[in-house]
Amino acid sequence: MTAPASPTPSAPPPAPGADGRRRPPLGALSSMPRGGTATVALILLLIFVVIATQNPSFFEGPPLMGFAKKAAPLVILAVGQYLVIVSGEFDLSVGSLVGAQVVIAARLIDGDEAMTWPVLALMVAFGLVVGLVNGLVTTLLRVPSIITTLGTMLVLFGAVRFWTGGAPTGALSEAFRVPGRDGIENVPFLHQIPWALLIAAAVVVGGVLVMRSPYGRTLMATGDNDTAAAFSGVRVWSVRTLAFMASSLLATLAAVLIGGYAGVTAQVGQGLEFTAITAVVLGGVVLGGGRGTVLAAALGALTVEALFTLFNQLYLPSTIQPAAQGLIIIAAVAYASRRGELRLPGRPRRRPDHPTEHTLGSSRR
Amino acid sequence: MTPLRTTAASLGSRLGTTGLVYAALVVLLAVSAAFLAARGATLFTTANTVDLFTRSSLLGFLAIGQTLVILCRSLDLSVGHVAALSALVAATTMDGDPSRIVLGATAALVVAGLIGLANGLIVTGLRVNPFIATLGTALIVQGYLDTTFQGPAGSVPEAFQAFGYTRIGPLPVSTLVMLGLAVAAVVFLHRTRMGYHMYAVGGDADVARLSGVRAGVPVVTAHVLCSITAGVAGLLLAARFGTGNPQVYANGYELEAIAAVVLGGTYLLGGRGGVAGTIAGVFVLATLDTVFNVLAVDPFVKDVLRGAVLVAAVAVYARGQQSRAATRVRFPSTGPPAPPPSQPPSPKTAPLGGRR
Numbered sequence: 004m005t006a007p008a009s010p011t012p013s014a015p016p017p018a019p020g021a022d023g024r025r026r027p028p029l030g031a032l033s034s035m036p037r038g039g040t041a042t043v044a045l046i047l048l049l050i051f052v053v054i055a056t057q058n059p060s061f062f063e064g065p066p067l068m069g070f071a072k073k074a075a076p077l078v079i080l081a082v083g084q085y086l087v088i089v090s091g092e093f094d095l096s097v098g099s100l101v102g103a104q105v106v107i108a109a110r111l112i113d114g115d116e117a118m119t120w121p122v123l124a125l126m127v128a129f130g131l132v133v134g135l136v137n138g139l140v141t142t143l144l145r146v147p148s149i150i151t152t153l154g155t156m157l158v159l160f161g162a163v164r165f166w167t168g169g170a171p172t173g174a175l176s177e178a179f180r181v182p183g184r185d186g187i188e189n190v191p192f193l194h195q196i197p198w199a200l201l202i203a204a205a206v207v208v209g210g211v212l213v214m215r216s217p218y219g220r221t222l223m224a225t226g227d228n229d230t231a232a233a234f235s236g237v238r239v240w241s242v243r244t245l246a247f248m249a250s251s252l253l254a255t256l257a258a259v260l261i262g263g264y265a266g267v268t269a270q271v272g273q274g275l276e277f278t279a280i281t282a283v284v285l286g287g288v289v290l291g292g293g294r295g296t297v298l299a300a301a302l303g304a305l306t307v308e309a310l311f312t313l314f315n316q317l318y319l320p321s322t323i324q325p326a327a328q329g330l331i332i333i334a335a336v337a338y339a340s341r342r343g344e345l346r347l348p349g350r351p352r353r354r355p356d357h358p359t360e361h362t363l364g365s366s367r368r
Numbered sequence: 369m370t371p372l373r374t375t376a377a378s379l380g381s382r383l384g385t386t387g388l389v390y391a392a393l394v395v396l397l398a399v400s401a402a403f404l405a406a407r408g409a410t411l412f413t414t415a416n417t418v419d420l421f422t423r424s425s426l427l428g429f430l431a432i433g434q435t436l437v438i439l440c441r442s443l444d445l446s447v448g449h450v451a452a453l454s455a456l457v458a459a460t461t462m463d464g465d466p467s468r469i470v471l472g473a474t475a476a477l478v479v480a481g482l483i484g485l486a487n488g489l490i491v492t493g494l495r496v497n498p499f500i501a502t503l504g505t506a507l508i509v510q511g512y513l514d515t516t517f518q519g520p521a522g523s524v525p526e527a528f529q530a531f532g533y534t535r536i537g538p539l540p541v542s543t544l545v546m547l548g549l550a551v552a553a554v555v556f557l558h559r560t561r562m563g564y565h566m567y568a569v570g571g572d573a574d575v576a577r578l579s580g581v582r583a584g585v586p587v588v589t590a591h592v593l594c595s596i597t598a599g600v601a602g603l604l605l606a607a608r609f610g611t612g613n614p615q616v617y618a619n620g621y622e623l624e625a626i627a628a629v630v631l632g633g634t635y636l637l638g639g640r641g642g643v644a645g646t647i648a649g650v651f652v653l654a655t656l657d658t659v660f661n662v663l664a665v666d667p668f669v670k671d672v673l674r675g676a677v678l679v680a681a682v683a684v685y686a687r688g689q690q691s692r693a694a695t696r697v698r699f700p701s702t703g704p705p706a707p708p709p710s711q712p713p714s715p716k717t718a719p720l721g722g723r724r
């Protein structure tokens with residue numbers, strides 16, 4: 004029985020659920036998803052303009068397609084992370100999962116073309132199992148998702164290195180590398196449309212459609228207030244578990260692209276979870292759930308990747324890049340929350356003694 | 369969720385939670401000792417005990433600060449980076465000169481405190497999500513460290529290295545300092561106005577504000593204190609290595625510290641828990657590491673086991689959490705927890721005033 008609402012208006016309840024929105028401005032901003040999308044689109048445009056002034060040939064087709072090829076995995080990861088974040092959870096395991104999948108692929112395929120498809124199927128199954136474990140441990144065992152996925156991250160990291168003895172062995176087949184490396188050749192002007200771009204675009208469109216489907220609405224409602232969602236008949240555990248599985252599945256897809264694009268190294272995937280979360284948050288998606296759009300998350304991923312490109316073009320020493328990245332994400336998120344504050348001052352907040360709470364409370368019994 | 373709102377019940381549930389963590393620690397120690405004995409090794413040799421305490425001190429410093437921040441419903445992902453920076457500041461300032469020990473240590477702690485202040489102001493003033501804010505400052509510190517230092521730099525005089533290596537019996541001085549700091553933190557949380565405010569803001573910032581608490585102040589204070597304890601951890605690192613190593617930020621201390629806090633029963637969404645539980649969580653993790661070390665487990669398998677044990681422990685613990693949340697007794701002197709309903713603004717301040 005959850006009964007956080009105290010009928011006496013003046014008693015300060017210790018907020019047992021403590022799920023209430025804590026920061027009115029953040030909530031206010033993201034209650035208008037278009038505001039978040041506009042912000043990130045503006046930042047992306049700004050970075051592109053700076054890139055263009057530095058290197059006018061960037062928009063001449065091939066370099067742009069190269070950028071798309073490089074950015075595609077992060078976009079896919081961001082969509083997966085978005086699904087989990089919007090449901091009110093975190094997925095810190097995606098970086099390790101990408102690394103694990105690439106290493107598994109290299110070791111099992113070992114340069115043998117015939118093994119490509121069976122191993123791909125195995126990877127998909129493995130990804131789904133990881134997502135299922137993440138989801139069930141988080142929802143049914145009630146472990147905070149930051150701990151669950153941190154555990155998964157450690158387990159995957161250690162297990163894969165133990166299995167390979169520290170350094171990845173084997174090789175990827177040519178067929179495996181096609182999606183990440185090749186594309187439709189001989190296109191006029193662009194020369195090549197990378198498969199990675201098409202796959203990422205399909206994932207984004209799929210994400211948008213999913214969020215418009217009943218499942219997407221349910222996911223959003225669960226992230227906003229899982230208690231209310233549960234009382235409305237949502238099976239919260241299955242909705243969230245599906246989000247975790249989708250995230251792991253998309254991480255697997257990203258692993259295929261990254262493996263194809265960059266090959267196999269011991270470091271592959273390291274730190275990707277934080278980059279993906281940064282991308283999602285840059286898109287105005289609120290950590291804690293219930294706010295934000297897929298499109299904004301994807302734009303956030305493009306923005307992060309554009310930022311990296313810009314750093315390379317400015318010949319910034321690679322060591323200073325993290326510092327610039329840190330400054331920019333803080334500034335962007337601060338700017339986004341400030342805009343929200345200015346737009347909607349004093350949004351009427353729901354009070355604990357609001358009549359609707361009583362109705363809800365009485366309808367529970 | 370919990371109809372047990374009376375003081376007695378919440379006192380019982382609090383003891384239950386912290387007690388549960390300590391019980392788990394004792395069980396873990398017993399099981400480990402028995403397991404090692406069955407394999408012909410001993411857990412409680414001097415070397416192993418020292419190893420256990422030494423491991424716990426570094427993580428302890430980081431986790432104590434992290435507890436304060438998490439209690440305020442914030443998060444600090446920058447502690448590992450702050451520790452690395454503080455170790456470097458201390459080592460380069462001291463530069464082998466014993467007369468500069470105080471200067472170096474002070475400089476390191478001041479720098480750490482300033483980063484905490486920045487974290488706190490970004491979180492409260494600019495309203496940036498703490499996850500992003502502290503990740504951002506961590507990246508900024510990382511950029512500075514990697515650009516300025518190519519490898520280990522500075523050196524720490526012998527006298528200061530004693531902080532890392534001296535011990536009284538099996539107890540390293542650093543562990544004693546850590547435990548002293550933990551006691552100070554417990555007192556701070558339970559006996560000062562600011563400590564109460566931290567619980568209030570973490571429980572519900574809006575209710576705290578309506579009750580007359582300036583919601584930003586405790587959060588900023590918690591961030592500053594957290595960074596300072598991370599700075600102490602950095603001093604310990606410098607004392608142990610004899611120099612400042614910028615690469616220690618890559619060790620994932622921040623996630624380990626959060627794990628210890630959660631293992632200790634502090635609620636990730638703030639307002640419930642305490643430092644006593646965190647210390648038990650720290651010792652649980654340190655015991656695991658020591659046992660793995662004695663068994664000479666492959667370092668990669670160690671990661672697997674640590675991840676699995678962490679999730680399993682929190683899962684076991686979370687089953688009980690619903691009924692016995694780690695709620696601190698907020699107003700022990702007022703008897704029944706619900707204050708007189710007729711005076712909305714006073715319920716928090718009155719007992720606080722009496723407490724001082």
